[in-house]
Amino acid sequence: MACEKKGVSSFTVKVGLLLLAGCILVPISLVTMFRHYTVPLQSLSLLFSVGSASSVIWGEENVGSHHSGRNEGPVLCDFSSSRSDMCELKGDIRVLPNATIVLHHPLARRQSWRMKPHPRKNDRHALARVTEVTVVSSSSYATADHSAPRCTANHTAPAVVFSVGGYAGNMFHDMTDVLVPLFITTHRFAGDVHLLVGDAQPWWLDKFRPLLAALSRHDVVDMDRAGSSGVLCYPHVVLGLEFHKEMRVDAKRTAGEYSMADFTLLARRSYGLPRDTAIRLHDRFSGRPRLLLISRKTTRAFTNVGAIAEAAAAMGYEVVVGEPEHHAADMASFARVVNSCDVMVGVHGAGLANLVFLPAGAVVVQVVPLGGLDAMAAEDFGAPARDAGLRYVHYRIAVAESSLARRYPPEHRVLRDPAAVRRDGWMALRAAYLVGQNVTLDVRRFEGALRRVMELLR
Template identity: 45%
Template sequence: MKPLRTPPRVEPRRPGNALIVAAMLLSLCILSLIKARYCPSPYGIPAIDSCLIFSFLGDLWISCSQQDSAVAESAGDGSNLLFCAGVEDNEGNAVAPKIVADEAVSNLSRPLCSETSKRSNVCEAEGGIRLQGSSRTIFLHPSLADREWKIKPYCRKHDPPAMKKVNEWTMKPFPSDKAPPRCTAKYTVPALVFSIGGFTDNLFHDFTDVIVPLFISSYRFHGEVQFVVADFKPPWVSRFILILRQLSNYDIIDADNDDPGAVRCFPRVIVGLSFHKELGVDPSKTATGYSIVEFKEMLRKAYGLERPTVERWGVRRKPRLLLISRNKTRVFLNEKGIADMAASLGFDVRATEPTNKTDVGEFARLVNSADVMIGVHGAGLTNMVFLPAGAVLIQVVPMGAPGWLPRDTFGQPSRDMQLKYLDYHIEGDESSLTEQYPKDHPVLKDPSSIHKQGWYALSEVYLENQNVRPQLDRLKNTLLEARSLLPHNSKEA
């Protein structure tokens, strides 16, 4: 577990440095006066009454009379901004500044927000960022934006029911006729703003909507990034805190409960997370080519998982099978029969149901000890992220489920995670739906007609109101195939 470090707050004043900076800036003012008198402005900046030159070193402001030109800011954050105005207030902030920048035209022409996928938007800005969590507002230098940008920082923008649970954030330039909001805390690392609203508290959505995109967006910073969490859920943060600590070295900022007067200043801000695919990472879209393999390695570190890969099985060691139970929908109606049959094939069988109250680390270690994991399509199969490489995932696909659903949610992602994948499709005589509908009903005879009614119709019928009873003889063949895919000692087996 990484020790947390409190982010740097207001930087201490350094009188010696401040005097040096003051002398340098005064010299610049004098040179500017000479230049203004004898040379035209190369930037074409209109004449102004005075120029305020700003430096973060010592929070020092210096003003001097100047005609026809302006002086660049030394902000200490990589930006080259021109602060031109009339007077200062008692706090040393500019009053009614006129602010321009040496790259203002190119900055304004570049959009702050972009679509990273059909599921996600990301907004990003750099240079003099002021974040006020209580109002969900991010103030930008006018050289970075000439209008407001709004975003809901959650990776499910195509899904209105999810987005209703996500609050909107605003990024906007601070007014040109007022002083910028005064910083109450300063940071030297970027801020990453994201929401844990939406469909979280379902393990699949926890990972595919937030945790994997968070990895994609933050892994490149090697911990040197400040998480600002919106739509805060203390139980959710507590549940996944070990993962969050792997990705950020700093205490999380709860935006919803931040002090109303707090204005946090960052050199850079990223609002929203990048989404690539369900439970997946596209290495070609990451900063250094990292993939879901590095994601699984990160999880092993977070929870102290001992097995990166499966070991050989034989007489001295039985292969372990973990059966993911369900007790509300898509229930195994013959679970005990399945467990007994698997045991007769030589498996060390464990059956359990993960819930939102299950300790993630404890369950992750149980999953990591398994060689084969089997379960009906559903959130519980998301625990495959903890399986060692070379393990086998068996997805039991409910009758009537469209082909893309098992493939995209767990089939392809499991292969990317270096797992072996098998599926078992429930047939008519193995489904409880045959007891609910007449034999000639479209639910049984024409599932595609139900699919055409949309996600919520097919989900209600085939996922929320179906239980399964796999035929043991048929399922036995699938378990034997799974066992054959595991490395084993042939002489013992």
């Protein structure tokens, strides 16, 4: 028995040593195997997890990061973001009307993959409204396609291919899913870039045409209606948009070159808005600060707008009541109203995304309804406001200020235990707090927030 026990122990030790050696040698082998691809370190893990895109073969040059301007290889993709996939292509690139991109480069491998170029990659509801783009690459058109598509138009400037799709038409999603990421992606091209837009309704393009024109000095190409444009050829194409944070530019990732404040300045310039700085109440000649009270007609609406306006006026504000519009002409008009104000007050919702038109130093007051929504509200509008050079006041309503207090008994979990509702999932939270709740502000309680605004304006 002693001999058997000793034999088993020796075998176990040998197995352990073999496993340890394997743990050391396998990573070394993987590094050696992929070393000649010189993929950026942040992308290495993606080779094992990108699903249908895992067939992508990387260029063999020292491509570096696509932020550094050293990308000389034919293909460089980054699938590491939880929000957005991006591929950067260089070579002889032909964009076909059927949402296909053909890449020819002497070092490109013969392959194909599909992408949905929209910054909500894990949201199936959003992606259902996004057209998939197919990319085909090879070192020779003769091997990839005996009848290579002929160029209808040759361009020397690069192009960015992206989809509006998703939740287009909601001002917050227009900004956070499309326009801010587009600003981040195109900034390095200084306006000399073609915008190839998919899934965009004509009214959406009209609504944001001034801002799109500020991002590119070339005409926007509507890919859904560009059949007559034929095959567009470029030396450099970026597929997808770079996403940082909700309606924010992470200045650290731009090496401090630009920030959200630069985006809001661009937005003001594109719509011809005159005010770049808000009022400063440093002396008696400053005048009255102008306050915009955002009125919503449906859910999360103020039910006592008149009383709120009267209280604000009594405290020294010039009050304007307005509702964001969706049409192009009304959008420009509302942007001018926002820019004329020093304070914007609204219940958590898409209308607060109009903060991009406020002058620097203005104050955003976000009224946060019941539902434990503070973290989400702060991320969606509080942080973007600060990044844009604005001041921010967070007003969490009391239970009595919510219309839900009149719908449910005092001990109902919707009122007393929002965390339990959130555990039921996003749709339960949305139904309970975002769709079916209005706000009747306690004017006297809200005066504390308005006094804080006055302090910030000083």
